[in-house]
Structure formats: structure tokens, C-alpha cells
Amino acid sequence: MAVATAGNPQANHASSQRAGPRTAAPQSGFAPWKNPSLAPIVRFEGITKQFDDFVAVNDVTLDIYEKEFFALLGPSGCGKSTLLRMLAGFERPTQGKTIVAGQDITDLPPYQRPVNMMFQSYALFPHMTVEGNIGFGLRQEGMLPKNKIAERVDEAMGMLELRQFAKRKPNQLSGGQQQRVALARAIAKKPRIVLLDEPLGALDKKPRQQAQFELMRIQETTGTTFIIVTHDQEEAMTVASRIAVMEKGVLVQVATPGDIYENPKTRYIAGFIGDVNIFAGTVAAIGDGCIEINAKDGYQFKTRSSEPVTIGQQVWLALRPEKIRIAHEQPASAVNAIPGKVEDIGYLGSISHYHVRTAPGERITALRANAAHTVERPISWEDSVWLDWPIDAGVVLTG
Amino acid sequence: MNKNFSWFNLTSITFGFAFLYIPILLLVIFSFNESKLVTVWAGWSTKWYSALLENQALKDAAWVTIRVGLMSATVSTVLGTLAAITLVRMGRFPGRTLFSGMIFAPLVMPEVIIGLSLLLLFVAMGLDRGFWTITLAHITFTMCYAAVVVQARLQDFDKSVEEAAMDLGATPINTFFQVTLPIIAPSVISAWLLSFTLSLDDLVISSFATGPGATTLPMKIYSQVRLGVTPEINAISTILIGIVTIGLLLAAFVTKRQTERAERERRKAFGAAG
Numbered sequence: 039m040a041v042a043t044a045g046n047p048q049a050n051h052a053s054s055q056r057a058g059p060r061t062a063a064p065q066s067g068f069a070p071w072k073n074p075s076l077a078p079i080v081r082f083e084g085i086t087k088q089f090d091d092f093v094a095v096n097d098v099t100l101d102i103y104e105k106e107f108f109a110l111l112g113p114s115g116c117g118k119s120t121l122l123r124m125l126a127g128f129e130r131p132t133q134g135k136t137i138v139a140g141q142d143i144t145d146l147p148p149y150q151r152p153v154n155m156m157f158q159s160y161a162l163f164p165h166m167t168v169e170g171n172i173g174f175g176l177r178q179e180g181m182l183p184k185n186k187i188a189e190r191v192d193e194a195m196g197m198l199e200l201r202q203f204a205k206r207k208p209n210q211l212s213g214g215q216q217q218r219v220a221l222a223r224a225i226a227k228k229p230r231i232v233l234l235d236e237p238l239g240a241l242d243k244k245p246r247q248q249a250q251f252e253l254m255r256i257q258e259t260t261g262t263t264f265i266i267v268t269h270d271q272e273e274a275m276t277v278a279s280r281i282a283v284m285e286k287g288v289l290v291q292v293a294t295p296g297d298i299y300e301n302p303k304t305r306y307i308a309g310f311i312g313d314v315n316i317f318a319g320t321v322a323a324i325g326d327g328c329i330e331i332n333a334k335d336g337y338q339f340k341t342r343s344s345e346p347v348t349i350g351q352q353v354w355l356a357l358r359p360e361k362i363r364i365a366h367e368q369p370a371s372a373v374n375a376i377p378g379k380v381e382d383i384g385y386l387g388s389i390s391h392y393h394v395r396t397a398p399g400e401r402i403t404a405l406r407a408n409a410a411h412t413v414e415r416p417i418s419w420e421d422s423v424w425l426d427w428p429i430d431a432g433v434v435l436t437g
Numbered sequence: 438m439n440k441n442f443s444w445f446n447l448t449s450i451t452f453g454f455a456f457l458y459i460p461i462l463l464l465v466i467f468s469f470n471e472s473k474l475v476t477v478w479a480g481w482s483t484k485w486y487s488a489l490l491e492n493q494a495l496k497d498a499a500w501v502t503i504r505v506g507l508m509s510a511t512v513s514t515v516l517g518t519l520a521a522i523t524l525v526r527m528g529r530f531p532g533r534t535l536f537s538g539m540i541f542a543p544l545v546m547p548e549v550i551i552g553l554s555l556l557l558l559f560v561a562m563g564l565d566r567g568f569w570t571i572t573l574a575h576i577t578f579t580m581c582y583a584a585v586v587v588q589a590r591l592q593d594f595d596k597s598v599e600e601a602a603m604d605l606g607a608t609p610i611n612t613f614f615q616v617t618l619p620i621i622a623p624s625v626i627s628a629w630l631l632s633f634t635l636s637l638d639d640l641v642i643s644s645f646a647t648g649p650g651a652t653t654l655p656m657k658i659y660s661q662v663r664l665g666v667t668p669e670i671n672a673i674s675t676i677l678i679g680i681v682t683i684g685l686l687l688a689a690f691v692t693k694r695q696t697e698r699a700e701r702e703r704r705k706a707f708g709a710a711g
Contacts, residue, residue: 128600148603161601165619174615175605227605 070103085134094120096287109278117287155233160220162208175227194222234266308356335398343434354435359405361431372426468671485672498657509575510633517583525591552645566648574646579632590624
């Protein structure tokens, strides 16, 4: 279940709403994608990539703006890495155009592109020292004088606290240190765009979280556009200003982390980002900004919805576990309330997950923060409970 | 030593090594024979080694062999490396299987056939047979060995390291010389050593490709043996064995020290990192 990987969806959700604008740029209200007069720094125009008869990327059109921390998110094999590699120049699109800063770079070789990439395997040069690795790109230009190169290398090493390892070879470094060298090498040339291909995939959970904040710090201080490819939804939520969710080569949704979490477009996204309860049903009535849904198992739910629907249409109601209240007593004035029996409890310290089986046999996950030190009557296994949620808690999905 | 080293293992290893090395040992011992008769032992002597220094024909042959070896090993290593890179890096292209098959075919082709076909080619082209035709012939048959050795190394080499170099602005040529070549250097060196050794002891192909005035050491030894084995031949053979053995030990020693050092550094780094 996604709950296990998400750790703490409630906290996650709360921070992600702020995370988007705050981490992308210190000034509030950072949303260049909403400004029609701004030209994007990267524009994919109808990009399609075919390997023999397998379509890895299917007609992707996407704008990414300067100073964004943009995440391409999806399961392995969804085409996100292929899209990134096409931007770096390692793959040529079968169709479509790649435009960077107004220039069509579709046919440029990798060594002429204004982008630098950090590889999943780090791809450090094993025969060069840390200094040599970081300075490699600067030496290629042949324009910078030697002392300038040393200065820039030192600057990059300072930014990532690598000065003490300057003379070491990559195989004399730990995984975390190698990861920092790879990042330093990618930013040393001060490219306009830094590409990160699963940059933290090899790290354990704790160092990975630290590295995520380091990435955000570097992105902020350098003011560079970062594009990260990841399959870890939590990582994308933490670092990104906007997320593009991909599935089978197609862009499914592009939005801020908060938007993606709160207003997922499809059941696939709702399930991929965080944990979710989904009720299938048909539209029974359409009111003033609200609809009533006849759920498959006999319940009737009332929920706010801006989705244009017609009566009798098949819809799904997506409910985040933290938006469902769980209690022993039947709530007096709840719009949506269903009874059930507690089947399982996952105690995670700060929060608990309750898996509740309803009378028709549906399994619903509710989440409660363990705010009080001691609770008079804690909910335990086999307890009969009531689940209820307000009218604006759920999201109506049509696909 | 392994505790499960049974009598069976011990016996089989003894017989195996005896089978391999008794003939060579015999040759080495008889090179120190006082007597002119190869099969009769008449006490220790090094006089055949000093006699070697007087033998101008043998010295000339040795010089030809070394020059052919150096030149053909160098050229075949360059060609073999290029072939290996094409095979491993170019991905799929039409005729790739045919191409790789054609590069490796000489590995299993009978030497006599290679020699004969080369001879026909040289005659047809009207080349004067001698030093250069031997060198060309040796390049032809050692190149595929060089390609195999380099290809093995390239195959377990992370392709993204080359991509990283290009991503950082290195042209394909700079990428090759600054990144690929230094990383595959050990395999290129062993390809060279292998080619050199193969060239050094080739007899069949050299015999086909040679002409007047260019005699390699194996050819010289072979022709002298037909007139009867002299202790001098034993002496020069012993020297050859010595050179090859030292080379092999050196290569093994270098490789071992390299792995040990890498291992030590890795342990140190992780110890320091906690």
C-alpha cells in the first residue's frame, strides 16, 4: 500500500501545499507557468520516441520554466527517463521538437547542449580524482584559464562540502560522497538546466531525505532549473515546484504537488500519490455545486464537485484516509457516515492507520494523528466504529 | 590450503602438472649439458649459452622476431580496439552479427589456411615477401585476439560514464582519449602482450609469409632441428621460456596488486565514512 511508503501523508500533504512555491523560489507566489507572457526554458513539442514497436514516449507536450524544480514522476518503464535522455541528447525523438531557451536543439549532439546531467549510477570517472571529475566539463570548453577552472571547482566543492576529498578517487568515497561529487560535477559548468536521473535512488531513507534538502538548497542558491526523474512520489512532493505524472509514455497530469494530491485527475494518480479510498458509483443527483453518488454497495454519498457530470454517469469518489474521521459513536450531524468494524491497526507513532471493514465488505483506511498522550477509550481491534467525512473531503473522478 | 584437499585431488594435480611440465623441464636441464650429444648427460655447463652469442644467424633471427612482434602487436592492438568498440558501442546495425563473426573467425580458422591465403594474396599483389609480409600476416591473425580481450572489458564498462563525458561537453574523440581509453587501458595492454606473445612464437603463418632474408626465431629453430637438435637450440629455447615466464608473472603480479590496492582503499573509505 502506498501508506507504507508515504510515511506520514498528513504531514506530507500539509507541507506539500507550502512546499511547491516555497522551495522553488524564496519569493512567495512562484508560479511562472501561470504567467502567459513568460517563455518556457524547455519546451517539448509533440515528442514521441519509439524503440522498434514499443512506444516509450507518446506525444508529450510540456513546458518547463526557468528556476523551476520540475519532477517527472512515474513507475519504471513509464518513459520518464527516456524523456530526460532526449533532453540531454542521448536519444533522438522519433517525432517532435525539443526547444531550449527558444532554440531548437532536437538535432544537437549531447556535447553542444546547455544542459548537464547527474546520472543514476553517478557515472564518475574512476581514473580521476574528485577535483578532476568536477573540473572535467570546465576543461572541455578550452576557454577558461587554468586558475579560473580551479576557482570554479573549488566553489562547487565548497557548496557540497567536498573540499577534504579533493584528491581522492571515486572508489575511495562512500555512496553519499559519490552522490555529492556527481551533483557537483553537474553544476560546475553552471548550466541553465540540470537534469537529475533518479539521483538519490542508491541512498538509504535517512541520507536520501538529507540529500533531498541539499538538492533544494543547491537549486535555490544557484537559481538553476532542475528537472528530476524519480519513481518516489514522496521525493517528488518534497523537492518539486511542479510534478508531471507519466503513465505508459503519456503525460497524465502536470500540476503542483498540492494540486496533484488534492485534485488528482484520475484514479491512477490518486493511487500513485499517497494512499486513497475509492468508491465506485453512479451520479444520482446534481445540486448546487454538489452531487449525490449512489455507491455500488448501497451507500449514498454527498460531495462537492466541480467536475461536469450527468445523471447516471459512472464516477469514482476518491477519499484520502486523513480526511476520514473515525469514532465509536455515530456522528450526530454528518453528511456522509458509514459504520464498520476495525480489522487492523497500524501504529506508526505519530499517526495510526485503521483498516475498517464495512458491512458490504469494503475495506476503508482511515488515519488519525495520535495527538493526545493518553486516550480515554482508544479504538482497538474488532471495535464497531463510525466513519464520516465532510462534504468537501472527497474528489470526484471520471477516469 | 583447503582442508578438503583429498588424495584424489593431489594425485590428479601431480599428474596434470607432470604431463605439462616434464618435457619443458627436460629441455631446460639439457640446455646446461656439457656434452654435444643432446641425449647424453655429461655434467653441468653454460657453454651453449655463450655459444649463442657467437651465432650470428640466431641473433639475426631473434632481432627479426622482436621487430615483427613489436610492430604487429602495436598495429593489431589499435585495430582490435577499434573493432571491439564498434561491436560493443554501436548498438545494433545491419550486419552486426556477420561483422563480429568475421572478426572472430580467424580464432578457429586453421593456421595453415590463413597462411596459405595470405601467401596467395601477397603473390597476387606482387609484394616482395620478407619482413613486411610477415608483419602484415601477424597483424591479421593477432588482431582478432586483441579484439576479444578489449571487447570483454568494454562489455562490463558502464556506458553512462561515456555519456557523462559527452554531456559535460567532450566531443566523441575527446571522450575516447580522456575517458574510455584510460579506463580500458589495462585490457589494451594485455591485448598488446597477448598479440606480442602470439607473434613471437608463430611458426606456420610466418613460414608461408616469409621470403629470403627474413627468418624468425621459431623458423630458425625448426629448420635447425631438422638437421638435428643441438644444445644451442635448447639454450635459446630456455631463454624464450624464461622471458615468457617472467612476463606472465609480472602481469599476474601487477593485476593482483591493483585489485588489492583497490580493495584496501575501498575498505578505508567506508571505515572513514562510518
